[in-house]
Amino acid sequence: QPIAQFIAGLPKAELHVHLEGTLEAELKFELAARNKLDLPYADVAAMRASYVYHDLPSFLTIFYEGSEVLLHEADFRDLVYAYLKKVASQNVLYAEMFFDPQQHTDRGVPFAVVIEGLTQGRLEAERDFGIRSKLIMCFVRERSAQNAMAVFEMALPYKHLIVGLGLDSDEKDNPPAKFAEIFRRGREEGFRLTMHCDVDQLNTHEHIRQAIEVIGVERIDHGANLLDRPELIAAAREKGVFFTVCPFANEMMRPGENQSIARRMLDLGLRLTLNSDDPAYMEGKYINENMLMAHELADFGPEDFIAVSRNAFDAAWIDEDLRDELH
Numbered sequence: 001q002p003i004a005q006f007i008a009g010l011p012k013a014e015l016h017v018h019l020e021g022t023l024e025a026e027l028k029f030e031l032a033a034r035n036k037l038d039l040p041y042a043d044v045a046a047m048r049a050s051y052v053y054h055d056l057p058s059f060l061t062i063f064y065e066g067s068e069v070l071l072h073e074a075d076f077r078d079l080v081y082a083y084l085k086k087v088a089s090q091n092v093l094y095a096e097m098f099f100d101p102q103q104h105t106d107r108g109v110p111f112a113v114v115i116e117g118l119t120q121g122r123l124e125a126e127r128d129f130g131i132r133s134k135l136i137m138c139f140v141r142e143r144s145a146q147n148a149m150a151v152f153e154m155a156l157p158y159k160h161l162i163v164g165l166g167l168d169s170d171e172k173d174n175p176p177a178k179f180a181e182i183f184r185r186g187r188e189e190g191f192r193l194t195m196h197c198d199v200d201q202l203n204t205h206e207h208i209r210q211a212i213e214v215i216g217v218e219r220i221d222h223g224a225n226l227l228d229r230p231e232l233i234a235a236a237r238e239k240g241v242f243f244t245v246c247p248f249a250n251e252m253m254r255p256g257e258n259q260s261i262a263r264r265m266l267d268l269g270l271r272l273t274l275n276s277d278d279p280a281y282m283e284g285k286y287i288n289e290n291m292l293m294a295h296e297l298a299d300f301g302p303e304d305f306i307a308v309s310r311n312a313f314d315a316a317w318i319d320e321d322l323r324d325e326l327h
């Protein structure tokens with residue numbers, strides 16, 4: 001298929017991928033064996049067959065269970081290395097990757113183990129495949145602001161290894177304003193800011209407003225519901241907010257109706273990027289396959305993919321020298 005080849009050859013940046021969501025079933029078995037843990041599945045096929053969900057909470061349950069095999073530095077190293085190896089083969093030149101430290105520290109894994117393992121994997125992938133990358137630390141929004149503040153403080157000694165802060169997991173009743181103090185401090189400490197404002201959530205319009213106007217994010221992850229509100233579209237345009245949209249994830253949250261999201265954002269002049277979210281739990285669809293979905297479901301063509309890819313390099317939290325080199 002010519003369009004698939006065009007997408008594959010396009011130099012890309014990925015800005016919305018959860019590292020824990022890149023943990024493929026094969027690696028999960030390998031890590032479980034290494035860590036002497038039993039998994040309740042006979043084989044990778046049975047494990048993959050268990051990835052059945054219909055909304056964000058049911059997805060998150062599966063996603064959090066999956067990350068329990070990550071215990072040691074080498075596990076986090078192997079996780080990020082495998083993801084970067086995979087997307088380097090898709091001509092991704094640069095990736096900004098989310099990680100959720102609370103998923104790990106709350107299980108007794110020290111913050112240092114997580115960050116040092118991830119960093120080692122990043123550097124080894126750059127050495128072996130030439131791919132550049134950075135980390136974005138996300139807070140799990142259904143946990144308390146105090147819990148988030150505790151992990152924020154654990155991260156401060158490592159802040160040179162983390163480019164930005166994000167907010168993910170269950171949005172319902174967990175508005176951006178709940179974390180206003182942490183994000184204010186984060187900005188002071190030099191972190192760049194983004195937040196998930198997902199599809200299929202109550203109060204999403206207010207959450208998008210808070211993210212843009214109260215928190216002052218540079219990006220919104222997903223953000224589709226903004227399309228219902230002209231004043232939010234205007235605010236996003238005025239502030240130059242970038243959107244990291246994930247076609248497969250949209251399809252999962254709002255089957256059938258949503259592929260016009262990317263098309264409408266692009267046509268409105270919003271700064272759209274296309275990304276993969278949680279590829280290991282989303283039928284193994286990495287960035288190329290997500291872009292192909294935008295072609296199949298929203299009629300994206302080569303010009304659109306070039307615009308999206310340019311937006312992603314513009315949105316990337318890198319200095320201008322690297323931007324010039326990658327663009």
Ligand code: ES4
Nearest residue numbers: 018168169196249277278
């Ligand atoms: C996520 Cl799809 C999605 N939404 C919110 N939080 C997440 N964490 C991982 N995947």
Ligand code: ZN
Nearest residue numbers: 018196221277
């Ligand atoms: Zn996400």
